[in-house]
Amino acid sequence: NAGVTQTPKFQVLKTGQSMTLQCAQDMNHNSMYWYRQDPGMGLRLIYYSASEGTTDKGEVPNGYNVSRLNKREFSLRLESAAPSQTSVYFCASRRAPAESYEQYFGPGTRLTVT
Amino acid sequence: AQKVTQAQTEISVVEKEDVTLDCVYETRDTTYYLFWYKQPPSGELVFLIRRNSFDEQNEISGRYSWNFQKSTSSFNFTITASQVVDSAVYFCALGIAAETSGSRLTFGEGTQLTVNP
Numbered sequence: 001n002a003g004v005t006q007t008p009k010f011q012v013l014k015t016g017q018s019m020t021l022q023c024a025q026d027m028n029h030n031s032m033y034w035y036r037q038d039p040g041m042g043l044r045l046i047y048y049s050a051s052e053g054t055t056d057k058g059e060v061p062n063g064y065n066v067s068r069l070n071k072r073e074f075s076l077r078l079e080s081a082a083p084s085q086t087s088v089y090f091c092a093s094r095r096a097p098a099e100s101y102e103q104y105f106g107p108g109t110r111l112t113v114t
Numbered sequence: 115a116q117k118v119t120q121a122q123t124e125i126s127v128v129e130k131e132d133v134t135l136d137c138v139y140e141t142r143d144t145t146y147y148l149f150w151y152k153q154p155p156s157g158e159l160v161f162l163i164r165r166n167s168f169d170e171q172n173e174i175s176g177r178y179s180w181n182f183q184k185s186t187s188s189f190n191f192t193i194t195a196s197q198v199v200d201s202a203v204y205f206c207a208l209g210i211a212a213e214t215s216g217s218r219l220t221f222g223e224g225t226q227l228t229v230n231p
Contacts, residue, residue: 031217040123042205042221043159050217058218090159094217102149103219105159 002026004106006091012112013081021076021109023091031094032074033058033103034066036087043090049074081113116141118208120222127196128230135191135225137206143167145211148182148189149219153203165189196229203227 004025013019025032030051035043035058045058047066055066063085065077074093078085088110092103117140127133139148150162163173165182173180177194193200203226207219 033218035221040223042118042223043207043219044221045218048218088157092159101217102161102164104161105151107158 004091004093004104006089006106006109008109009107010110012114013078014114015082017081018077018079019081020078021089021091021111022073023075023106024073025091025093025104025106026072027093027095027104028071029093029095029104030071031103032068033092033094034064034074034076035090035092036060036085037090037108038087046076046089078111081111083113085111086113087111116143116146116208116210116220118206118220118222120204120206120225122225123223124226124228126228126230129198130195131229132192132194133196133227133229135193135204135206135227137189137191137222139187139189139206139208141208141210143210147209147211149207149209150180150189150191151205151207153205153224155202159205162191193227196227198229198231201227201229 007022033048034046037043049055049068052071067075088108091106094103095101119138146167148165152160179192181190203224205224206222209219
């Protein structure tokens with residue numbers, strides 16, 4: 001099994017450009033998450049989808065939108081990229097509904113906005 | 115609101131030394147879950163352990179051990195006889211068992227561990 005996959009691995013955007021980060025999991029997990037990782041700040045939750053058909057804002061949702069396309073796929077869209085969105089983005093999934101299950105992470109997407 | 119504090123930003127040790135990574139958490143929920151993740155230089159996040167708030171039993175897995183103390187809201191991680199391959203950033207995380215939380219995790223800022231040969 002591939003687990004959680006993310007595309008692309010690297011991306012450079014100019015300010016104002018848009019792009020979509022793709023995430024897919026093959027573990028039949030119900031919940032999916034998008035985090036960003038910045039130096040000295042740990043991981044911060046952008047958006048999450050507790051189950052197929054639902055999405056909710058996390059800690060830092062401004063400038064992003066998400067789509068839970070189906071149970072496997074959860075995409076993150078930057079409509080108008082800004083330099084402050086330069087970061088490493090991680091997608092994660094969790095089995096659910098039990099609260100205790102850990103999240104499994106994808107390999108990350110390193111995004112630079114110039 | 116939940117908060118996780120990893121006061122040690124960076125730790126440097128010599129191989130075979132023991133090292134403890136500290137984690138202090140804050141939550142008003144009585145049921146919660148604590149996690150440790152490892153992020154090696156390759157960048158992926160690797161799950162290490164989960165601990166439930168109602169189980170304070172310490173755990174040992176090979177050279178790794180975890181000490182959970184509710185009285186001090188701490189969940190510390192010890193590596194015994196450290197090795198160069200242990201060099202990584204280690205994250206402590208907190209999850210609460212609330213219906214509306216989506217079981218999202220709150221992460222600490224991470225501790226960069228460097229094990230020198």
